Amino acid sequence: MLRVDPTDKAKLIDPLFAPASRKFWVGTSILLAVFAWGLFMYIRQLILGLGETGMDRPTYWGVYMVNFIFFIGISHAGTLISAILRVTGAEWRRPITRVAEAVTAFALIVGTLQIIIDMGRPERLLFAIIYGRVQSPILWDIISVTLYFLGSLTYLYLPLIPDAALLRDNCPDDAPAWRRKLYTALALGWRGNREQWVRLEKAIAAMAIFIIPVAISVHSIISWILATTVQPGWHSTIFGPYFVVGAIFSGIGALFIAMTGVRKSLGLENYMRPLQYRNLSALFITMSAIWFYFTFAEHLGIAAGQQVDEFPILASKLWGEYALSFWMMILLMTVSFWVLVVPGLVPDRAKKNLIFRPHFAWISAGLACAAFLALNISSVTPAFASIAIGDINLRSALWGLIIISLIGAGLGTALWFKKRPVTASVFASVLVVVGMWLERWNIIVPTMTHPRLVPFTVYHPTVTEFAITAGSLALFVLLFLGFFRLFPAISIWEVAEGRVIEGAQSKISIPQPESNDNWMRTEN
Amino acid sequence: MTRWSMVIDLEKCVACQGCSVACRFENNTPVVKPDEAIAGRAVRWNDVFPYPVNGGEEETGEFPNVTTRYMTRPCMHCENPPCTKVCPVQATFKDEEGLVRQNYDRCIGCRFCTVACPYAVRYFNWREPEWVEGMENFINPDKIQSDGVSEGPTLRPKGVVEKCTFCIHRLKKARARALAEERDFRPDEYVPACVQTCTGKARYFGDLDDPNSTVSQLASSARAFRLLEDVGTHPKVIYLQEG
Numbered sequence: 001m002l003r004v005d006p007t008d009k010a011k012l013i014d015p016l017f018a019p020a021s022r023k024f025w026v027g028t029s030i031l032l033a034v035f036a037w038g039l040f041m042y043i044r045q046l047i048l049g050l051g052e053t054g055m056d057r058p059t060y061w062g063v064y065m066v067n068f069i070f071f072i073g074i075s076h077a078g079t080l081i082s083a084i085l086r087v088t089g090a091e092w093r094r095p096i097t098r099v100a101e102a103v104t105a106f107a108l109i110v111g112t113l114q115i116i117i118d119m120g121r122p123e124r125l126l127f128a129i130i131y132g133r134v135q136s137p138i139l140w141d142i143i144s145v146t147l148y149f150l151g152s153l154t155y156l157y158l159p160l161i162p163d164a165a166l167l168r169d170n171c172p173d174d175a176p177a178w179r180r181k182l183y184t185a186l187a188l189g190w191r192g193n194r195e196q197w198v199r200l201e202k203a204i205a206a207m208a209i210f211i212i213p214v215a216i217s218v219h220s221i222i223s224w225i226l227a228t229t230v231q232p233g234w235h236s237t238i239f240g241p242y243f244v245v246g247a248i249f250s251g252i253g254a255l256f257i258a259m260t261g262v263r264k265s266l267g268l269e270n271y272m273r274p275l276q277y278r279n280l281s282a283l284f285i286t287m288s289a290i291w292f293y294f295t296f297a298e299h300l301g302i303a304a305g306q307q308v309d310e311f312p313i314l315a316s317k318l319w320g321e322y323a324l325s326f327w328m329m330i331l332l333m334t335v336s337f338w339v340l341v342v343p344g345l346v347p348d349r350a351k352k353n354l355i356f357r358p359h360f361a362w363i364s365a366g367l368a369c370a371a372f373l374a375l376n377i378s379s380v381t382p383a384f385a386s387i388a389i390g391d392i393n394l395r396s397a398l399w400g401l402i403i404i405s406l407i408g409a410g411l412g413t414a415l416w417f418k419k420r421p422v423t424a425s426v427f428a429s430v431l432v433v434v435g436m437w438l439e440r441w442n443i444i445v446p447t448m449t450h451p452r453l454v455p456f457t458v459y460h461p462t463v464t465e466f467a468i469t470a471g472s473l474a475l476f477v478l479l480f481l482g483f484f485r486l487f488p489a490i491s492i493w494e495v496a497e498g499r500v501i502e503g504a505q506s507k508i509s510i511p512q513p514e515s516n517d518n519w520m521r522t523e524n
Numbered sequence: 525m526t527r528w529s530m531v532i533d534l535e536k537c538v539a540c541q542g543c544s545v546a547c548r549f550e551n552n553t554p555v556v557k558p559d560e561a562i563a564g565r566a567v568r569w570n571d572v573f574p575y576p577v578n579g580g581e582e583e584t585g586e587f588p589n590v591t592t593r594y595m596t597r598p599c600m601h602c603e604n605p606p607c608t609k610v611c612p613v614q615a616t617f618k619d620e621e622g623l624v625r626q627n628y629d630r631c632i633g634c635r636f637c638t639v640a641c642p643y644a645v646r647y648f649n650w651r652e653p654e655w656v657e658g659m660e661n662f663i664n665p666d667k668i669q670s671d672g673v674s675e676g677p678t679l680r681p682k683g684v685v686e687k688c689t690f691c692i693h694r695l696k697k698a699r700a701r702a703l704a705e706e707r708d709f710r711p712d713e714y715v716p717a718c719v720q721t722c723t724g725k726a727r728y729f730g731d732l733d734d735p736n737s738t739v740s741q742l743a744s745s746a747r748a749f750r751l752l753e754d755v756g757t758h759p760k761v762i763y764l765q766e767g
C-alpha cells in the first residue's frame with residue numbers, strides 16, 4: 001500500500017472519482033457535437049472525393065497540410081520541453097510535465113489524422129509501408145513521426161507508473177471496478193521499492209535524451225518536405241531550424257493554455273505557481289525572438305533577390321491577396337511579445353502616470369480603430385485632409401497614427417497585465433497559437449497559388465475544410481479532457497520528490513560573504 | 525537503349541489545340557463540369573496556353589501587327605524528375621527508356637508529386653469521373669492493366685494522380701506487334717497521339733540516343749531550348765524557338 005500526501009490526495013486523486021460537474025458535461029457535449037460535424041463532413045468528403053475542398057490545380061495542398069504542420073508543431077510542447085527541462089535538471093518543471101506530455105501525445109494523434117484526411121486514397125495508407133521508398137521525404141516523415149509518437153507515449157507512460165500505483169492503492173471504496181483494474185494493469189506491479197525506482201529513473205533519463213533529437217527531426221523533416229522541392233519560396237536552407245523554433249514556440253503557447261485550463265478547472269493554484277509561469281515565459285520570449293529573427297531572415301533574402309519566380313510570392317504576402325494573413329501574423333506575434341516583455345519593464349510607481357492607466361489604453365485603441373476605418377473606407381476619410389496634404393501623405397499619417405495608438409494601448413495595459421501574469425501568459429499564448437497557424441498558412445498557400453506555369457490563383461477553403469479543422473480541434477480537446485478525467489493532471493510522485501529535494505536544499509547553509517574587515521585581517 | 529524524346533517546333537505550332545483533343549480521346553482523360561473547370565480542375569495532359577503565363581503581356585506589338593505566343597506542354601519526361609523522387613510508394617517512376625510513368629493502382633493520392641513538379645503537368649482526380657451522356661461509348665478500349673498495375677488510358681478512380689505518359693500503351697502495342705511478327709522493334713514504329721495528329725506537323729518524336737534520329741538532329745539546333753532550364757530537371761521535351 002503506497003501512501004500519498006493528504007493534500008495531494010484531496011486535490012489530485014479525489015476529484016478523479018467525484019462525479020463530473022455540469023460544466024464538464026456541457027463542454028463535452030458541445031465538443032462532441034463539433035467533432036460529429038467534422039466526422040460527418042469527412043465521411044461526405046470520402047464519398048464525394050477531395051473535390052469537396054477548395055483545393056485545385058495548382059493549389060494541391062491547403063488547410064489540411066496547414067493543420068498537419070500546426071498540430072505536429074503543437075506536439076513539441078510537451079515531450080521536448082519536459083525532456084529538455086529534465087535533462088537540464090530544472091526543478092520547476094515538476095508540476096507541468098504531465099500536461100505537457102499529454103498535449104504532445106494528443107497533438108500527434110490529431111496531426112497524423114490530417115495526413116490521412118488529406119489523402120486521395122486513404123485505404124492505401126499501408127502502401128507507404130509495404131512499398132515505401134526511403135528516398136521520399138514522406139517516408140522520412142512517417143518514420144520520424146512514428147518514432148516520436150511511440151517515444152512520446154512511452155515518455156507519457158513511464159512517469160505515470162508510480163501515479164497509477166498510487167491511484168490503485170488510494171482510490172475510494174466506491175470506485176468502479178474497471179478503473180481499479182485499469183490502474184492495477186498500468187501500475188505494472190509497482191511497489192515503490194529501491195530497485196524499481198532506480199530502473200524507472202534510468203528509463204526516464206534515457207527516454208529524455210532519446211526524445212530530444214527525435215523531436216527536432218520531426219519538424220525538420222516536415223520543413224524538408226517543402227524545402228527539398230524546387231518550388232519558389234520553399235527551396236530554403238533555413239526551413240529546418242525555422243520550423244523547429246516555430247514548433248517549440250507554438251508548443252509553449254499550447255502548453256500555457258492547457259496548463260492554465262487544468263489549473264483553473266481543478267483549482268491547482270498551489271501546484272502551478274507564478275514560478276512556472278515566469279520561467280516558461282522566459283523560454284517563450286526567447287523562442288519569440290528567434291522566430292522573429294528567422295522570419296526576417298527568410299523574407300529578406302527573397303526581397304533582396306527579387307527573382308521572378310519568388311518575388312510575386314513575397315509581394316502577395318506584403319501587399320497582395322495574402323497581406324491580411326501575413327500582417328495579422330506579424331501583429332499577433334508583436335502583441336504577444338509586447339504583453340510578455342513590456343509589463344515586466346514598467347515599474348509599479350508608473351501608475352501615477354496617466355499613460356499607464358486603462359483609460360488611456362481604451363482611448364488609444366479607439367483611435368487606432370478609427371484611423372484603420374478611415375484608411376479602408378473612403379467615405380470616412382475627410383476629403384479636405386486628402387486635398388490639403390495629398391493622399392499618400394494622409395495614408396502615411398494614418399498608418400503612423402495607428403502604430404502610435406497601438407503602442408499607447410500597449411502602454412496603457414502594461415500595468416494591468418503586470419498584476420496578472422497568468423492572464424498575460426494565456427493572452428499571449430492564444431495570439432501565438434493563432435499566429436503560428438497563420439504562419440504555416442503563409443508558407444504553404446502563397447507558394448501553391450503562385451506556380452511557374454499556371455496562372456496565379458487564390459485559394460478559398462470550403463465548409464468541408466472548416467468543419468474538419470473544427471472537428472480536429474474538438475477531438476484534441478476531447479482527448480485531453482478524457483485523459484485528465486482518468487489520470488491526475490500533475491505527476492504526484494515527481495512533485496513529492498521535488499518537495500524532498502527542496503527540503504534537503506533548504507537545510508544547506510550557504511556561507512556568508514566575508515566583510516571588508518575580515519579581508520583586511522587575512523591580508524595582514 | 526532508347527531514350528524517348530519529343531521536339532516541338534513553336535514556329536510551326538498554330539495553337540489549334542489538336543494535340544490536347546487527340547490526347548483526351550486517346551487517354552480517356554476524365555471530363556469535368558464547367559464550374560469545376562473554372563475552379564482549375566480540368567485535366568489536360570497536353571495543355572496549350574499563352575506564354576509567358578504570369579507577369580508578361582499576352583499580346584505584343586501594335587495593332588494590327590500583334591502576336592500572341594502560345595506554349596504547348598506535354599509532360600517533360602525529365603531526366604532528373606522532381607516528381608518521382610518524392611513519391612513515397614513508387615507509384616511514379618522513371619523507366620529504363622526514360623519515360624516517367626504513373627501507376628494508378630499504387631498511387632495513394634498524397635499529391636506530393638503534383639506539388640513537386642515545376643511544370644504542373646500532373647493532375648489529380650478530385651472526384652469520380654463522370655462521362656457526359658453517350659461519351660462512355662467512345663472510351664478508348666486500350667489499357668495497361670495487371671495485378672496491382674494500371675497505367676495509360678485505363679480508367680482512373682477518384683483520388684489518384686495522372687499525367688502524360690507519351691502514350692505508353694502505343695509503345696507497348698508496337699513492341700507486341702514486332703514480337704508477334706518475329707522482328708526487331710524499330711524506334712520509328714511508335715509516336716504518341718499528339719505527334720500523329722499535329723496539324724502543323726510541329727511535333728517530332730524519337731530516340732534521343734540515336735544520333736541520326738530527327739529529334740537528335742533538331743535538339744542540337746541553335747533554336748533549341750527547354751522549359752524552365754534553370755530548375756535542373758533536364759527535360760526530354762525540347763522546344764524550337766520561333767523566328
